[in-house]
Amino acid sequence: xxxxxxxxxxxxxxxxxxxxxxxxxxxxxxxxxAVRAGRLIDPATGAASTNQVILxxxxxxxxxxxxxxxxxxxxxxxxxxxxxxxxxxxxxxxxALTYKMDPxxxxxxLTYVMDSTALRAIQAVSNGMQMLSAxxxxxxxLGNNGNYADTAVGVAVEQGWIPGPTVINSGxxxxxxxxxxxxxxxxxxxxxxxxxxxxxxxxHDEIVKAVRQNIxxxxxxxKVCVDCKPYPYTVDDxxxxxxxxxxxxxxxxxxxxxxxxxxxxIEAGFWSLEHSGQMDDEVHKLMAKKGVWRVGTETxxxxxxxxxxxxxxxxAGMKNAYSNGVKMAFSTDADYYIxxxxxxxxxxxxxxxxKATGIPAKDILKILTTNGYEVCDIASKRGAIKAGFPADFIxxxxxxxxxxDALRTVxxxxxxxxxxxxxxxxxxxxxxxxxPVNGWRIR
Ligand SMILES: [Zn+2]
Numbered sequence: 001x002x003x004x005x006x007x008x009x010x011x012x013x014x015x016x017x018x019x020x021x022x023x024x025x026x027x028x029x030x031x032x033x034a035v036r037a038g039r040l041i042d043p044a045t046g047a048a049s050t051n052q053v054i055l056x057x058x059x060x061x062x063x064x065x066x067x068x069x070x071x072x073x074x075x076x077x078x079x080x081x082x083x084x085x086x087x088x089x090x091x092x093x094x095x096a097l098t099y100k101m102d103p104x105x106x107x108x109x110l111t112y113v114m115d116s117t118a119l120r121a122i123q124a125v126s127n128g129m130q131m132l133s134a135x136x137x138x139x140x141x142l143g144n145n146g147n148y149a150d151t152a153v154g155v156a157v158e159q160g161w162i163p164g165p166t167v168i169n170s171g172x173x174x175x176x177x178x179x180x181x182x183x184x185x186x187x188x189x190x191x192x193x194x195x196x197x198x199x200x201x202x203x204h205d206e207i208v209k210a211v212r213q214n215i216x217x218x219x220x221x222x223k224v225c226v227d228c229k230p231y232p233y234t235v236d237d238x239x240x241x242x243x244x245x246x247x248x249x250x251x252x253x254x255x256x257x258x259x260x261x262x263x264x265x266i267e268a269g270f271w272s273l274e275h276s277g278q279m280d281d282e283v284h285k286l287m288a289k290k291g292v293w294r295v296g297t298e299t300x301x302x303x304x305x306x307x308x309x310x311x312x313x314x315x316a317g318m319k320n321a322y323s324n325g326v327k328m329a330f331s332t333d334a335d336y337y338i339x340x341x342x343x344x345x346x347x348x349x350x351x352x353x354x355k356a357t358g359i360p361a362k363d364i365l366k367i368l369t370t371n372g373y374e375v376c377d378i379a380s381k382r383g384a385i386k387a388g389f390p391a392d393f394i395x396x397x398x399x400x401x402x403x404x405d406a407l408r409t410v411x412x413x414x415x416x417x418x419x420x421x422x423x424x425x426x427x428x429x430x431x432x433x434x435x436p437v438n439g440w441r442i443r
Contacts (some may be wrong), residue, residue, distance in 0.1 A: 001375040010366045024059030024390075025160040027433045028417040032057045034070040035077045035393075035414070035442035037084035040385065041401060043369040046362040048401060054084070056391040059417035063387055077419070085365070087137025087165075087415070088272070088407065089372020090347050091295045092274055092331035094123035094218050095131075095167070096149035100337040101301045108144070108335070109181060112197050119145030124153045127343040128164035133426050134344025135410035137392040138383070140295075140376050141337050142221045142253060142274060143173035144335065145195040151218035163420050163431035168221055168376045170253065172199040172242070173227030173394075174207070176233065204240055211244040221377070223274075226254040227261030227284070238268030251377055253295070259283060266292055272375055275333070276317050284324040292324045293375045297333035300352035304338050322359055329375040330354070330368045348408055353420060361404040368407070391417040 033056045036203065040052040053068040054061060072075065097108060104110035117124070124145070127172070141150045154167035156159065172195075173179060178188065179198020187193040194200060201210035211222055222245045226233055233241075238254070245252045247297060251271035256262040259278045266273070266286050276296035298318055301311035321328055332347045338360055339351075354364045374384035382390050394413050398406035413421035418430050 025158075025416045025418070025431070025433070026435070027160050027431055028059035029057065031412075031417055031430070032071070032074045032412065033391075033417070033419075034068070034074050035076050035084070036080045037082070037395070038080040039083040039399065040064075040086040041083060041365070042385070043086060043362075043366045044384065046366070046401060048083075048399070050111075051080070052084075054385065054391070054393070055413050059390060061385060061389050061391045064385060077412075077422070079395045082397060082412065083399055083406070084385070084393055084412075085400065086349075086369045087382075087383055087392045087413070088135045088141070089138040089291075089363050089376065089395050090131065090136050090332055090334070091272075091329035092142050092297050092333050092371055092376050093131070093139050093343075093347070094144045094147035094333070094335035095127045095139060095153060095336040095343075096120040098127070098337050098343075099335065102298045105112055106336065112144075112146070113193075115146075115291045117196070119151035119376065120146045121152050124149055125156070125164065125263045128157070128167070129151060129160075129426070129428065130342040130344045130415055131347065132163060132165050132344075132415060132420055133410070134342065134348050135394040135396075135407065135413060136344065136347065136413055137165050137371060137394070137413070138376055138378070140168040140221065140331075140372075142170045142255075144197060144222075145172075146174070148217050154220075155218065159183065160431070163415060163418070163428045166251050166378070166382060168378065169219060170221050171217055171219035171225035172196055172210075173223045173225055173255070174210045174214070175200045175202050176200070176229045176231050177202055178229055179225055188266055197320045198351070204237075207237060207240045208244050209326065211241060211248075211322045212412050215245075215248050215250065221271075222250055222252045224252060224254050224265075224270075226256045226265050226270075227258045228255065232258070232261050233264065233357070235264045235267050238264055253408060266290055271377075272329075274331070276321070279317055279321065280366070281320055281324070284321045284326050285326075287321075288325045291327060293329055294321050295329045295331040295375065295393075296321070297331045297351065297352040299333070300350055301357075302349065302352070305393040311353070311356075314353060318353065318357045322357065322363075327371065327375075328367050336419070351404055362401050364404045365407075366399050391415075 035054040055063040099108040131140035150169035159163040181262040334346040373379040
């Protein structure tokens with residue numbers, strides 16, 4: 001009887017907790033700053049205002065405006081020579097996957113065999129900080145993370161063990177038998193090699209169970225391989241994913257690599273389509289009509305990746321989507337190592353693709369910020385620079401509303417009300433905290 005009562009109390013606590021805003025980081029409690037912004041941008045409207053003060057306390061923005069009173073004793077951060085704006089979002093990354101030339105010849109099937117989940121989780125911590133240093137305060141992380149390394153990294157950030165971007169993680173990618181692998185029969189059947197990189201789900205019951213497994217283990221979005229195999233999911237299969245995810249208040253992202261797959265995912269009610277190789281005018285018109293997000297992962301042509309032909313097709317697709325009014329997000333699919341570049345530098349170089357489209361800088365900036373919060377389904381609680389929101393923002397020299405390349409040099413980053421980078425130098429010490437004070441309910 002006593003155990004039962006205790007369970008009731010715990011349940012009540014959990015429910016109460018779920019209705020509250022996210023707790024601030026243990027280390028940001030007690031920290032107060034007044035940030036002087038020479039120029040402050042609201043990417044949602046494209047408006048800029050000058051000489052603003054942002055008051056930050058206990059991890060949250062308390063006040064913003066031209067005549068905010070700065071309480072005595074509060075540390076003033078002078079960014080009066082810079083432009084302050086909300087943090088950037090990469091809507092498709094894989095923090096816990098880094099394939100590379102040596103030793104695996106860029107074959108990620110081998111990365112998975114050679115790098116343990118534990119090692120990949122540590123790599124993800126480092127990649128997350130590299131992203132944060134480049135100004136990315138939110139990363140939507142879509143699978144290929146071993147055995148839930150994405151969840152572990154997201155929880156570690158929320159509990160305050162490490163600084164990092166807010167992670168919107170998918171857990172394990174769910175797909176028809178084999179996922180994106182082409183394993184040998186003995187590796188697949190005798191050694192179960194596909195799992196945990198992919199979660200096989202071929203029947204209605206398996207789909208329900210796979211979605212529930214990911215939710216149980218901390219996923220915030222469901223990722224489906226729609227058409228990775230010659231046996232793509234049917235519209236009915238895909239509707240099962242959508243219904244089961246919706247039952248837990250979650251959205252479904254679909255990896256699509258065929259036009260048929262894209263059309264089926266749109267019909268089934270998917271929230272976002274990942275990758276854009278096969279999206280034509282017909283697909284874009286349907287996406288615009290149904291409000292489906294285009295997370296196109298548009299790789300630029302660089303000395304280290306891509307081809308002119310592929311790039312021309314990519315840019316033409318982006319232009320078509322934009323002119324059709326499709327909801328677009330900035331996304332990269334970055335999961336590889338380029339010698340001499342951080343993960344953040346690889347990611348921000350995708351600006352090359354966006355600039356090539358001729359889309360105005362003001363719209364590209366909105367795609368990198370406001371649209372990012374929306375596709376992550378967090379716009380009501382994180383992202384904008386306004387009172388009551390977590391204090392996440394960055395600063396750059398120049399004005400990204402005129403020149404989007406200003407985003408290439410982020411000199412200041414505040415995340416959850418703490419300074420992560422200042423004067424171009426990472427200063428993460430204040431973040432580190434030797435205990436998960438936010439407790440077991442953060443999962
Ligand atoms: Zn991907």
